Amino acid sequence: MPSSLRDKALACRDAASSIASLDTAAKRCLLLAMATALAADATLVLDANAKDMAAARANGTSDAMLDRLRLDASRIAGIVRAIREVATLPDPVGVTTRCETRPNGITVERVRIPLGVIAMIYEARPNVTADAAALCLMAGNAVILRGGSDAMHSNIAIATALRRALAASGIPEAALTLIDDPRRETMVELLQLTDIVDLAIPRGGEGLIRFVAEHARVPVIKHYKGVCHLYVDRDADPVLALRLLVDGKTSRPGVCNALETLLVHKDMASTFLPHAIEKLRRLGVEIRGDEVTRALADDVAPASEDDYAAEFLDLIIAVRVVDTLDEAIAHIRRYGSDHTEVIATRDPVAADSFVRAIRSAVVMVNASSRFSDGGELGLGTEIGISTTRLHAYGPMGAESLTVERFVVRGEGQVRHPASERVDDASGQ
Amino acid sequence: MPSSLRDKALACRDAASSIASLDTAAKRCLLLAMATALAADATLVLDANAKDMAAARANGTSDAMLDRLRLDASRIAGIVRAIREVATLPDPVGVTTRCETRPNGITVERVRIPLGVIAMIYEARPNVTADAAALCLMAGNAVILRGGSDAMHSNIAIATALRRALAASGIPEAALTLIDDPRRETMVELLQLTDIVDLAIPRGGEGLIRFVAEHARVPVIKHYKGVCHLYVDRDADPVLALRLLVDGKTSRPGVCNALETLLVHKDMASTFLPHAIEKLRRLGVEIRGDEVTRALADDVAPASEDDYAAEFLDLIIAVRVVDTLDEAIAHIRRYGSDHTEVIATRDPVAADSFVRAIRSAVVMVNASSRFSDGGELGLGTEIGISTTRLHAYGPMGAESLTVERFVVRGEGQVRHPASERVDDASGQ
Numbered sequence: 001m002p003s004s005l006r007d008k009a010l011a012c013r014d015a016a017s018s019i020a021s022l023d024t025a026a027k028r029c030l031l032l033a034m035a036t037a038l039a040a041d042a043t044l045v046l047d048a049n050a051k052d053m054a055a056a057r058a059n060g061t062s063d064a065m066l067d068r069l070r071l072d073a074s075r076i077a078g079i080v081r082a083i084r085e086v087a088t089l090p091d092p093v094g095v096t097t098r099c100e101t102r103p104n105g106i107t108v109e110r111v112r113i114p115l116g117v118i119a120m121i122y123e124a125r126p127n128v129t130a131d132a133a134a135l136c137l138m139a140g141n142a143v144i145l146r147g148g149s150d151a152m153h154s155n156i157a158i159a160t161a162l163r164r165a166l167a168a169s170g171i172p173e174a175a176l177t178l179i180d181d182p183r184r185e186t187m188v189e190l191l192q193l194t195d196i197v198d199l200a201i202p203r204g205g206e207g208l209i210r211f212v213a214e215h216a217r218v219p220v221i222k223h224y225k226g227v228c229h230l231y232v233d234r235d236a237d238p239v240l241a242l243r244l245l246v247d248g249k250t251s252r253p254g255v256c257n258a259l260e261t262l263l264v265h266k267d268m269a270s271t272f273l274p275h276a277i278e279k280l281r282r283l284g285v286e287i288r289g290d291e292v293t294r295a296l297a298d299d300v301a302p303a304s305e306d307d308y309a310a311e312f313l314d315l316i317i318a319v320r321v322v323d324t325l326d327e328a329i330a331h332i333r334r335y336g337s338d339h340t341e342v343i344a345t346r347d348p349v350a351a352d353s354f355v356r357a358i359r360s361a362v363v364m365v366n367a368s369s370r371f372s373d374g375g376e377l378g379l380g381t382e383i384g385i386s387t388t389r390l391h392a393y394g395p396m397g398a399e400s401l402t403v404e405r406f407v408v409r410g411e412g413q414v415r416h417p418a419s420e421r422v423d424d425a426s427g428q
Numbered sequence: 429m430p431s432s433l434r435d436k437a438l439a440c441r442d443a444a445s446s447i448a449s450l451d452t453a454a455k456r457c458l459l460l461a462m463a464t465a466l467a468a469d470a471t472l473v474l475d476a477n478a479k480d481m482a483a484a485r486a487n488g489t490s491d492a493m494l495d496r497l498r499l500d501a502s503r504i505a506g507i508v509r510a511i512r513e514v515a516t517l518p519d520p521v522g523v524t525t526r527c528e529t530r531p532n533g534i535t536v537e538r539v540r541i542p543l544g545v546i547a548m549i550y551e552a553r554p555n556v557t558a559d560a561a562a563l564c565l566m567a568g569n570a571v572i573l574r575g576g577s578d579a580m581h582s583n584i585a586i587a588t589a590l591r592r593a594l595a596a597s598g599i600p601e602a603a604l605t606l607i608d609d610p611r612r613e614t615m616v617e618l619l620q621l622t623d624i625v626d627l628a629i630p631r632g633g634e635g636l637i638r639f640v641a642e643h644a645r646v647p648v649i650k651h652y653k654g655v656c657h658l659y660v661d662r663d664a665d666p667v668l669a670l671r672l673l674v675d676g677k678t679s680r681p682g683v684c685n686a687l688e689t690l691l692v693h694k695d696m697a698s699t700f701l702p703h704a705i706e707k708l709r710r711l712g713v714e715i716r717g718d719e720v721t722r723a724l725a726d727d728v729a730p731a732s733e734d735d736y737a738a739e740f741l742d743l744i745i746a747v748r749v750v751d752t753l754d755e756a757i758a759h760i761r762r763y764g765s766d767h768t769e770v771i772a773t774r775d776p777v778a779a780d781s782f783v784r785a786i787r788s789a790v791v792m793v794n795a796s797s798r799f800s801d802g803g804e805l806g807l808g809t810e811i812g813i814s815t816t817r818l819h820a821y822g823p824m825g826a827e828s829l830t831v832e833r834f835v836v837r838g839e840g841q842v843r844h845p846a847s848e849r850v851d852d853a854s855g856q
Binding site for chain 2: 017020021100102108113116194198199213214217219237239240243244246247248251252333351355357359360361362364365366367368370371372376377378388389390391392393394395403404405406407408409410411412413414415416417
């Protein structure tokens, strides 16, 4: 077995061509075998997870982190089910997205191929080991998994089960490579294997993502944070706006598509805000507002600059009253994180202006920010949410793990039929 | 006027939203105004270019480099014409690529938006200043241009003309920002402005591209080199294959889509190779071959490992006889640069095997490698050819300077209608 990181990564790269050449049916069978293997190893995985949990508790790990780390029979069943669901997704590989015949008779197709080798860098959640592996493989890629050291026993147990399914399917196990060396310098080395790794996707806290972005020499698609805004326009339906506000802020405040800031047009402020603040408070939400907001409701703490830039991930919301749609847009440009923004309005012109001016990955008109999720948007599942405006922007599904290339067919066409050599002076 | 690089880049980023909000007609008008302004300044540009040429000659610059640097009336007319052609391209911005209504009634569109701020890093060719600016602006992006110091006077003169057209069109001149500080550390600083620059595209020699890749913290799409292969299959039409060989190697040997290596199936070798070698030699091509090739023709120098990995950019070709299609594929995987590979064959099964197994950006069946070019493949023009398997792979046109994002429209749909808070434990 190869020992050094580079050897492991090279073996993974070699295995990538085996995965890339599988047809859809073979990949579906592989994923179903992976699901079955993981289900069969549930006890082993739970034992391994118990070791991780004990070590984490001894290290004084926070309850929130412990909960992310924890597996039980129901969670393992959920992971197994998720792999089976990925096996039902449309296969993006080999899809012809466009085809054109040029005047000289050559046909030019754009066809999706896998990216190659994807490095997933993540933290405490062991489910990512299986989720990411399934989606990468379904899109024809090999995958190198580098999870957090807290979850190492769990990750090894999960990867061992999944690799057994690869081997039983006649595919090199290296197509799913877990890095079990927890040192940061090993992660840095992985992030600099520019001749092997085609894409690194970090998933976790802002600290991890910044570390990856800083040290990577391979391409990285990152997702820093979600500072999502709801703008309630002068023409908004107040009942609809309140529904979006409550769902966006309270249905799951700890996730990246939860609302962090409420912007309200001044013409709506006196009718909408007192009622909205009362409702939020009843749901346990702390309000931090600007002067106008504070004048409209009792006991609203002042919102600082930091509050408007914050991803609270908690039952806290920053509120500001704006004079115009443009002021709302300017606020979002200044404080937003390019993740998801919502406008509540009955005015189609305002909606269009908002959609055009906002450059976030997901922009919503009269729908909850909580739909900013691969499953909800029709991708089946997601491997992350990109706030990098390159390759993929927003929730990334299987298709985002492929790229279009050119396939040209001709009947002997050449560019210079006279076969004369052309002056090389001015480019190609 | 802002003086520091960061201030200039920030002004460019602010101007990006002005460009992004222009409709297609306004962008076409802007580009036509840019073309007219450049034509009007032809004499000034030629004077500036004369200074660059004099300095370059005094520095002992090579003839090839001097030719890249040189402008004359005809070349300026060509640059002006190229800008006008970009103005006729389809506008990728605002295009809805997909639309789906989800079961809950929300509609999910994928709509193209500009990337934002693009940094072009290039060397001696002053035409890139205009070409890149036109294509970036047509795709709704602001652009920061950092050309080689050899062409600085020329670039300043061209940018001055183009910026006048921006100003006359009511668009902030900063949308087209030329960095006139030739120091490498300034380029490095530019490449690390992660909060401003959305994409860096280096164009030039391998040294420049490796330097950019090494120092960039912003995303980079690179194109190292084109080691393009022609594989003549056992079932190839020899006349067709020879036509592709001659066009690919001799029509313009100094460009990246020229052929560098010829692979011939052993069943074709004795009939095809002697004739092909004779033809190439008559066209002035030096042949470097493996043992089998050398046995079939007189005076063929032995090909080294380096020859098979080389981008000769000259009238030299490496030749190898392979036993099977798979051996040809393995050779290309080992020595190729992911740019463009060609198979000549009459066998559709062999063609499909080749297309599936080869992961290069462009793969051709019975067509010349020289078609691997944005114009020839129907993109109108190109800003470069990506050999990075992310975002864009192969020739990059205007569309590659945009990204798809999500636009969602609803009627008040929420994810958790009961508005109950959900356990935050397991992800989003």
